Amino acid sequence: MRIGAIEAGGTKMVCGIGxxxxxxxxxxxxxxxxxxxxxxxxxxxxxxxxxxAIGIGTFGPINLKAGDRRYxxxxxxxKPGWAHYPFLDQLRSQYDIPFGWDTDxxxxxxxxxxxxxxxxxxxxxxxTIGTGIGVGIYSGGExxxxxxxxxxxxxxxRRHLADPYPGRCPYHQDCLEGMAAGPxxxxxxxxxxxxxxxxxxxxxxxAYYIAQAVTIAILMNSPEKVILGGGVMQQRQLLPLIQDxxxxxxxxxxxxxxxxxxxxxxxxxxxxxxxAGLYGALAxxxxxxxxxxxxxxx
Amino acid sequence: MRIGAIEAGGTKMVCGIGxxxxxxxxxxxxxxxxxxxxxxxxxxxxxxxxxxAIGIGTFGPINLKAGDRRYxxxxxxxKPGWAHYPFLDQLRSQYDIPFGWDTDxxxxxxxxxxxxxxxxxxxxxxxTIGTGIGVGIYSGGExxxxxxxxxxxxxxxRRHLADPYPGRCPYHQDCLEGMAAGPxxxxxxxxxxxxxxxxxxxxxxxAYYIAQAVTIAILMNSPEKVILGGGVMQQRQLLPLIQDxxxxxxxxxxxxxxxxxxxxxxxxxxxxxxxAGLYGALAxxxxxxxxxxxxxxx
Numbered sequence: 233m234r235i236g237a238i239e240a241g242g243t244k245m246v247c248g249i250g251x252x253x254x255x256x257x258x259x260x261x262x263x264x265x266x267x268x269x270x271x272x273x274x275x276x277x278x279x280x281x282x283x284x285a286i287g288i289g290t291f292g293p294i295n296l297k298a299g300d301r302r303y304x305x306x307x308x309x310x311k312p313g314w315a316h317y318p319f320l321d322q323l324r325s326q327y328d329i330p331f332g333w334d335t336d337x338x339x340x341x342x343x344x345x346x347x348x349x350x351x352x353x354x355x356x357x358x359x360t361i362g363t364g365i366g367v368g369i370y371s372g373g374e375x376x377x378x379x380x381x382x383x384x385x386x387x388x389x390r391r392h393l394a395d396p397y398p399g400r401c402p403y404h405q406d407c408l409e410g411m412a413a414g415p416x417x418x419x420x421x422x423x424x425x426x427x428x429x430x431x432x433x434x435x436x437x438x439a440y441y442i443a444q445a446v447t448i449a450i451l452m453n454s455p456e457k458v459i460l461g462g463g464v465m466q467q468r469q470l471l472p473l474i475q476d477x478x479x480x481x482x483x484x485x486x487x488x489x490x491x492x493x494x495x496x497x498x499x500x501x502x503x504x505x506x507x508a509g510l511y512g513a514l515a516x517x518x519x520x521x522x523x524x525x526x527x528x529x530x
Numbered sequence: 531m532r533i534g535a536i537e538a539g540g541t542k543m544v545c546g547i548g549x550x551x552x553x554x555x556x557x558x559x560x561x562x563x564x565x566x567x568x569x570x571x572x573x574x575x576x577x578x579x580x581x582x583a584i585g586i587g588t589f590g591p592i593n594l595k596a597g598d599r600r601y602x603x604x605x606x607x608x609k610p611g612w613a614h615y616p617f618l619d620q621l622r623s624q625y626d627i628p629f630g631w632d633t634d635x636x637x638x639x640x641x642x643x644x645x646x647x648x649x650x651x652x653x654x655x656x657x658t659i660g661t662g663i664g665v666g667i668y669s670g671g672e673x674x675x676x677x678x679x680x681x682x683x684x685x686x687x688r689r690h691l692a693d694p695y696p697g698r699c700p701y702h703q704d705c706l707e708g709m710a711a712g713p714x715x716x717x718x719x720x721x722x723x724x725x726x727x728x729x730x731x732x733x734x735x736x737a738y739y740i741a742q743a744v745t746i747a748i749l750m751n752s753p754e755k756v757i758l759g760g761g762v763m764q765q766r767q768l769l770p771l772i773q774d775x776x777x778x779x780x781x782x783x784x785x786x787x788x789x790x791x792x793x794x795x796x797x798x799x800x801x802x803x804x805x806a807g808l809y810g811a812l813a814x815x816x817x818x819x820x821x822x823x824x825x826x827x828x
Contacts, residue, residue, distance in 0.1 A: 293784075293785070307785060308785050354676075355675075355676040355677070367750070369750075369751070371669055371670070371672075371674050371676065372669070372670065372672045372673075372674065372675070372676075374669075374670045374672070375670075376669050376670065376751060376752065377653075377670070377752065378652075378653040378669065378670075378751060378752035378753050378754055379653070379748075379752045379753060379754050379784075379786050379788060379789075380752045380784055380785075380786050381752055382749070382750055382751060382752055383749045383752070383783070383784065384749050384750045386749050386783055387745070387746045387749050387750065388688055388742060388745060388746065388779065389688070390686055390687070390688050390689075391688075403781045403782065403783040404779070404781060404783065444686060447685070447686065448685045448686065448746060448750070449750070450677075451680070451681045451682050451684050451685050452665070452667075452680055452682045452685065452746070452747070452750050452751070453667070453674060453676060453680060453750070453751070454674065454675065454676035454677045454678045454679055454680055454681070455676050455677060456676055456677050481686065481702070483701050483702060484701065485681070485684055485701040485702065486591075486677075486678055486681065487591070487605060487606050487678075488677050488678050490677055491677075
């Protein structure tokens with residue numbers, strides 16, 4: 233049995249085929265262009281693969297309201313052609329199989345809970361820190377949707393005292409994403425984040441903002457694991473700086489040994505590495521397949 | 531059929547008896563003193579009442595880990611006698627009935643979802659802003675627990691530019707609670723919050739902090755309703771200031787009509803008024819009773 237997976241990113245579309253045990257056996261990726269160009273490639277990829285379900289984890293914001301006529305569409309995005317695009321319906325018109333549908337970060341959080349760093353836990357939060365900042369929340373064994381879906385990349389943050397950078401979010405100027413996403417790091421220091429030396433002051437400032445977001449995440453939702461992914465987290469020196477800063481800012485308030493004694497196992501990078509999103513999409517597809525089986529047997 | 535309800539506050543213990551339809555038919559309250567004084571009163575209140583379950587919503591932090599040997603106890607509190615106190619076990623030793631157990635704010639969030647402002651919704655967040663600040667989260671039809679439970683009263687906040695007040699949280703100095711709970715308002719202005727005139731600059735500053743917390747709550751968890759309770763919210767002028775400030779700070783980023791068009795129905799005061807906590811405890815008791823019935827019938 234094979235399950236399809238689509239990780240739809242703002243710049244890159246990754247499609248894959250995997251097993252119910254969580255093994256990706258094939259993958260392909262191409263740039264995310266206008267949907268008229270990109271979607272036929274996605275549809276063509278799954279032709280004759282006999283996948284029995286497909287999971288989609290996508291950039292957003294998206295419509296997740298079960299029963300809504302626009303369920304399964306991207307909502308408001310500046311990406312040409314994608315605003316209000318009926319992503320799920322386009323696929324459904326080609327493949328009569330169950331589909332899983334969620335944000336890229338919720339998908340990654342779910343994948344990590346099934347096969348990754350949060351395996352066996354009932355809750356985790358997954359941050360991606362890259363071109364943008366997004367957060368997925370798995371809580372009580374379910375992904376959090378609510379009114380829209382988590383958009384925790386845009387929370388207001390306290391400024392680092394040594395940071396005069398104005399921020400670059402078009403909506404909120406100096407929100408978390410405006411201050412700490414990859415383009416903000418590059419804009420602040422005049423060179424790509426990946427080119428900055430490990431001991432550059434950039435990293436203490438970056439860790440400060442990410443740690444603030446993680447501190448808020450822990451206080452708000454009390455996840456059993458915090459997982460930090462995305463391109464910026466490829467800088468290995470960041471994680472210990474963030475762990476230290478979170479511990480310092482919580483200041484002993486939360487008496488959980490996961491925080492006070494085992495921080496290095498509490499705030500972690502993805503167990504599924506850079507493919508957390510694709511594995512998450514696979515896990516969503518598998519879940520959709522299982523639910524359709526369960527419904528069929530009732 | 532009668533269900534018992536206990537709203538255990540840091541200063542006041544409220545006990546009540548209600549019906550499955552959500553009517554409180556009797557109530558009593560007394561100060562929360564040392565448990566050796568207070569718990570016998572609680573136990574005595576329910577004697578001969580024939581309640582078939584009791585729900586408890588309590589000050590915390592508390593142990594909510596199902597299966598843990600300390601499940602049902604208060605954990606670390608400065609209140610004399612209550613640290614590590616086995617609250618639930620004390621009651622269970624007297625009454626062989628199902629018990630519901632959660633934080634006071636989770637209880638209130640749940641009560642509001644059953645009979646109050648979030649009736650019929652699958653998610654809401656309940657803030658109490660009073661002597662302290664706490665938040666309860668109902669998400670996907672379940673209360674959020676996780677590693678400990680939500681403690682969103684202690685998130686870091688941006689300072690209001692016209693506010694030199696240093697904050698008074700013993701753990702975090704100028705976190706949300708340290709800047710915006712009732713004692714901070716009194717300390718900042720030298721008089722009780724309730725004695726400040728409606729047009730005092732205190733209220734714009736207070737609204738700024740509460741709105742910042744609500745903005746973060748909405749971006750993080752995307753609740754279908756935000757409910758603001760507690761003593762400070764008795765100041766009627768606060769709610770519209772908060773609604774305006776949240777709208778301003780989100781700045782059109784979240785395209786949900788609940789926010790862009792119906793803010794006055796999205797951020798609200800409790801539908802169950804000042805008894806949201808007691809109704810919430812009743813709802814927890816009813817849920818415990820229903821679950822025990824379901825388990826018995828399997």
